[in-house]
Amino acid sequence: MTPESFPTGPPDATADRLSLFAAPRFSLRFVPLWRRHFLVWRKYLFERVLSNIVEPLMTLVAFGYGLGALLPNIDGVKYLPFLATGTICVSVMYSAKFESLWGAYSRMEVQKTWAGVMNTPLSVDDILFGELVWAASKSLFTGICMLLIIWALGIARTSGSLLTLPVLFFAGLSFSSMALTVNALARGWDSLSTYFTVVVTPMVFLSGVFFPLSRLPDWLQAISAWLPLTATVQIVRPMMLSLPMQNAGRCALLLVAYTVIGYAVALVLTRRRLLK
Amino acid sequence: MRVSAPDTRVVLAVRDLRKRYGQTVAVDGASFQIRRGECLALLGPNGAGKTTILRCCLGLTPPDSGEIRLFDEPVPQRARGVRVRVGVVPQLDNLDPDFTVFENLLVYGRYFGLPDATLRSRIPGLLELAGLEQKARAPIGELSGGMKRRLTLARALINDPELIVMDEPTTGLDPQARHLIWERLKGLLAAGRTILLTTHFMDEAQRLADRLAVIDHGRKICEGAPRELIRSRLEAQVVEVYGDGVHAWARDAGPRLAARIEMTGETVFCYTEDAGPIARDLESRPELRFLSRPANLEDLFLRLTGRELRDDS
Numbered sequence: 001m002t003p004e005s006f007p008t009g010p011p012d013a014t015a016d017r018l019s020l021f022a023a024p025r026f027s028l029r030f031v032p033l034w035r036r037h038f039l040v041w042r043k044y045l046f047e048r049v050l051s052n053i054v055e056p057l058m059t060l061v062a063f064g065y066g067l068g069a070l071l072p073n074i075d076g077v078k079y080l081p082f083l084a085t086g087t088i089c090v091s092v093m094y095s096a097k098f099e100s101l102w103g104a105y106s107r108m109e110v111q112k113t114w115a116g117v118m119n120t121p122l123s124v125d126d127i128l129f130g131e132l133v134w135a136a137s138k139s140l141f142t143g144i145c146m147l148l149i150i151w152a153l154g155i156a157r158t159s160g161s162l163l164t165l166p167v168l169f170f171a172g173l174s175f176s177s178m179a180l181t182v183n184a185l186a187r188g189w190d191s192l193s194t195y196f197t198v199v200v201t202p203m204v205f206l207s208g209v210f211f212p213l214s215r216l217p218d219w220l221q222a223i224s225a226w227l228p229l230t231a232t233v234q235i236v237r238p239m240m241l242s243l244p245m246q247n248a249g250r251c252a253l254l255l256v257a258y259t260v261i262g263y264a265v266a267l268v269l270t271r272r273r274l275l276k
Numbered sequence: 277m278r279v280s281a282p283d284t285r286v287v288l289a290v291r292d293l294r295k296r297y298g299q300t301v302a303v304d305g306a307s308f309q310i311r312r313g314e315c316l317a318l319l320g321p322n323g324a325g326k327t328t329i330l331r332c333c334l335g336l337t338p339p340d341s342g343e344i345r346l347f348d349e350p351v352p353q354r355a356r357g358v359r360v361r362v363g364v365v366p367q368l369d370n371l372d373p374d375f376t377v378f379e380n381l382l383v384y385g386r387y388f389g390l391p392d393a394t395l396r397s398r399i400p401g402l403l404e405l406a407g408l409e410q411k412a413r414a415p416i417g418e419l420s421g422g423m424k425r426r427l428t429l430a431r432a433l434i435n436d437p438e439l440i441v442m443d444e445p446t447t448g449l450d451p452q453a454r455h456l457i458w459e460r461l462k463g464l465l466a467a468g469r470t471i472l473l474t475t476h477f478m479d480e481a482q483r484l485a486d487r488l489a490v491i492d493h494g495r496k497i498c499e500g501a502p503r504e505l506i507r508s509r510l511e512a513q514v515v516e517v518y519g520d521g522v523h524a525w526a527r528d529a530g531p532r533l534a535a536r537i538e539m540t541g542e543t544v545f546c547y548t549e550d551a552g553p554i555a556r557d558l559e560s561r562p563e564l565r566f567l568s569r570p571a572n573l574e575d576l577f578l579r580l581t582g583r584e585l586r587d588d589s
Binding site: 032033035039045096111115117118123 | 356364
């Protein structure tokens with residue numbers, strides 16, 4: 001990644017041929033776009049924080065305290081911390097997905113924000129990278145809210161919890177990059193809902209959030225092992241509960257792979273959609 | 277257009293631009309130039325290829341062939357850097373609905389890498405130009421269509437551009453709002469800015485453009501100063517005749533009185549250097565009504581592009 005000198009360094013001769021398959025061109029020009037998203041977000045801060053807190057809180061109260069009291073320990077872990085450390089990953093995923101599906105689609109097709117930005121020195125590459133980093137930033141913010149709740153309820157107060165923050169940011173990148181691919185192909189709002197119902201929601205139940213993966217039949221376990229949410233949970237849960245980590249390297253690689261491949265595909269598809 | 281010694285007065289040069297979408301030819305070999313301080317209007321019916329030409333010039337659409345040089349830089353290869361010197365007014369407003377008027381200008385200016393201090397000092401002047409001084413803190417939803425258009429124009433000026441590109445700047449505005457925009461644009465031209473605009477309004481082209489290029493089916497049909505084009509291609513006067521029996525009149529008396537006659541539905545257009553004989557003839561026929569006027573750009577446009585209806589495409 002070679003950031004150009006911001007704002008408008010001399011363009012290189014090979015730049016901007018509008019080729020669909022050109023390598024991604026990273027620059028710091030995405031920063032003003034990130035700030036734009038941040039400014040909008042700040043305007044609705046109250047609503048955002050409230051929705052970030054209430055929904056996961058209800059999950060913890062209903063399933064953790066209510067249902068969890070009836071359940072035995074899972075691998076020596078009480079149900080409430082087991083659930084809480086999975087729920088934080090789900091919230092982080094939802095955050096990135098919503099932003100990169102409904103948020104990005106609205107900016108691309110409805111408000112035409114992207115069209116306005118493309119008339120400035122930002123390119124499609126900058127716009128998409130701004131969306132990616134912004135979605136991960138929202139994931140991080142959601143993660144912080146969740147950590148505060150978990151800490152306040154006394155569910156897990158480990159120093160390892162703080163170390164999960166960079167993990168949650170990177171998980172946000174991987175969730176966003178896939179959603180941006182869907183966004184680039186979407187024919188309307190229904191496309192986004194379909195992806196959410198068919199891919200995102202089932203993933204929540206297949207990633208060891210509510211129950212251990214060992215309860216799944218073998219063939220579902222095989223699928224689960226390749227899901228980004230599974231990878232996130234497998235890193236975050238032991239980190240927060242100070243348990244030994246298994247497969248951490250493989251999980252981290254999986255998240256990186258989803259991010260890199262997802263973003264590359266999203267970029268080609270978005271260029272194809274917009275630069276015609 | 278490549279010239280041996282680069283002409284620094286040429287802001288934008290387009291040569292033999294071609295672009296097709298599948299079987300549809302959007303741009304079919306368009307060439308034109310704009311010099312500094314000039315206003316060029318691309319005039320054409322819906323679907324003529326005007327917007328595609330603009331997108332190509334901004335480096336947002338890869339042309340199939342042809343050469344574009346913007347500020348003597350090749351486009352699209354260097355479009356991203358060159359766009360710093362261009363302000364764009366798009367066909368449809370894409371202001372940020374979550375922001376106030378002031379924030380829209382501030383946030384947009386940041387995309388050009390301009391520091392907030394510069395922008396904050398620049399914005400009051402732009403608000404004044406747009407007549408929106410009182411609306412700085414207003415959300416976009418509160419603005420009328422004309423105000424939004426003026427804000428979009430102000431936004432296009434936030435980077436102090438040398439070239440302003442406008443895609444149908446006054447489409448959908450009421451007469452007052454259009455006149456206000458025209459006044460501002462004339463001011464910008466007087467201050468030495470260069471303007472490239474597309475329009476299908478004849479009065480807009482006639483008022484603003486130093487030169488116009490008539491575009492149809494992706495090709496440039498003709499180019500020149502509005503008055504010159506009318507003078508060189510049309511008779512001086514037009515008499516529009518309508519009423520019962522107008523077709524019979526056109527058949528019998530028309531060819532004798534007018535240099536050229538066109539019929540569209542119930543109206544007959546008589547082109548002539550001297551409307552006097554036609555008017556005298558028609559005054560003796562009370563069943564026919566008529567309007568005598570000088571030939572204008574609309575006549576030229578319809579002459580060149582035909583009178584059939586165009587679909588938006």
